[in-house]
Amino acid sequence: MCGRYAASRSPEDLVVEFEAVRAEGQPALPADYNVAPTKDVYVVRHKKERDPEGAPTGAGHRELRAVRWGLVPSWAKDVSVGNRMLNARVESLTEKPAFKKAAATRRCLVPADGWFEWAKRLDSPGKQPYFITPQDGSVLAFAGLWEVWGRGEDRLYTCTVVTAPAVGALTEIHERMPLVLPPDRWADWLDPAREDVETLAAPTPPEVVEALELRPVGTAVNNVKNNGPQLLARAEQVAEPADQPALF
Numbered sequence: 001m002c003g004r005y006a007a008s009r010s011p012e013d014l015v016v017e018f019e020a021v022r023a024e025g026q027p028a029l030p031a032d033y034n035v036a037p038t039k040d041v042y043v044v045r046h047k048k049e050r051d052p053e054g055a056p057t058g059a060g061h062r063e064l065r066a067v068r069w070g071l072v073p074s075w076a077k078d079v080s081v082g083n084r085m086l087n088a089r090v091e092s093l094t095e096k097p098a099f100k101k102a103a104a105t106r107r108c109l110v111p112a113d114g115w116f117e118w119a120k121r122l123d124s125p126g127k128q129p130y131f132i133t134p135q136d137g138s139v140l141a142f143a144g145l146w147e148v149w150g151r152g153e154d155r156l157y158t159c160t161v162v163t164a165p166a167v168g169a170l171t172e173i174h175e176r177m178p179l180v181l182p183p184d185r186w187a188d189w190l191d192p193a194r195e196d197v198e199t200l201a202a203p204t205p206p207e208v209v210e211a212l213e214l215r216p217v218g219t220a221v222n223n224v225k226n227n228g229p230q231l232l233a234r235a236e237q238v239a240e241p242a243d244q245p246a247l248f
Contacts, residue, residue, distance in 0.1 A: 003037065003087075003116075004224075006116075009113070010031075014064050018141075018186070020063055021047075021064065023064065029041070032227065033232060034221055035112075036069075036224040037083065037086045040069075041110065043067050043146055044186075045109075045190065046061075046190045067159045068157070069160075070085055070086055071102070074149055088162050089162075090201045103197050107200070108146045109141040110178075111141060115131075116132075117130050117173050118130070129221050130214050132177075133215065135212065141180065143189060144159050162178070162201065164204070165177075167204060168206060179204060180208055182208050188200055216235045217234065
């Protein structure tokens with residue numbers, strides 16, 4: 001699962017990293033070290049280009065856009081359904097009505113510094129939070145889906161994070177993980193002409209997982225009201241994690 005992550009990079013850095021163009025008229029999102037569901041987050045998506053009359057030109061480019069985390073399908077009666085659509089299991093992307101259409105043509109990347117996961121402790125009933133992040137400090141890209149709900153100026157853009165079975169050392173903390181895509185898979189995932197969703201959603205390569213740091217952090221991150229880079233600091237005295245069942 002992925003229910004909390006950190007995203008501190010500026011839009012200026014992200015447009016360079018992902019070779020994207022910022023969406024017009026959007027203020028910059030602040031650095032967020034405790035991104036929680038229903039917050040506004042950045043995604044990178046393929047945006048179709050149109051001529052002055054509004055007709056598609058056949059061209060397109062990568063767009064960095066702020067959207068709300070929690071997918072709201074276009075057919076939903078109200079936006080509250082998004083509160084339950086934070087993650088999309090890779091196993092059911094092409095089957096579940098809420099995700100099927102978006103998986104076919106509206107895939108996106110969700111930039112992140114890393115994500116948080118909670119593992120059961122062996123020595124107490126509490127849970128130990130971990131921050132899972134690249135050892136070299138590079139940006140992560142979660143596979144995601146985006147949707148638009150409503151019309152005109154009231155349109156709401158939303159997203160969900162695709163999750164997959166955990167692999168490698170990550171299984172020691174949780175049974176699931178965000179589907180992390182390496183840079184050489186970004187273009188294919190964003191290409192709306194690609195229809196082979198199962199191929200595009202192949203597991204995160206082992207070498208990407210091996211390059212991640214599983215960093216134990218303090219319990220301040222448990223409260224969504226807490227924020228700041230101090231949440232990512234290593235907690236020196238922690239217990240060994242026990243396997244935790246998936247919640248989603």
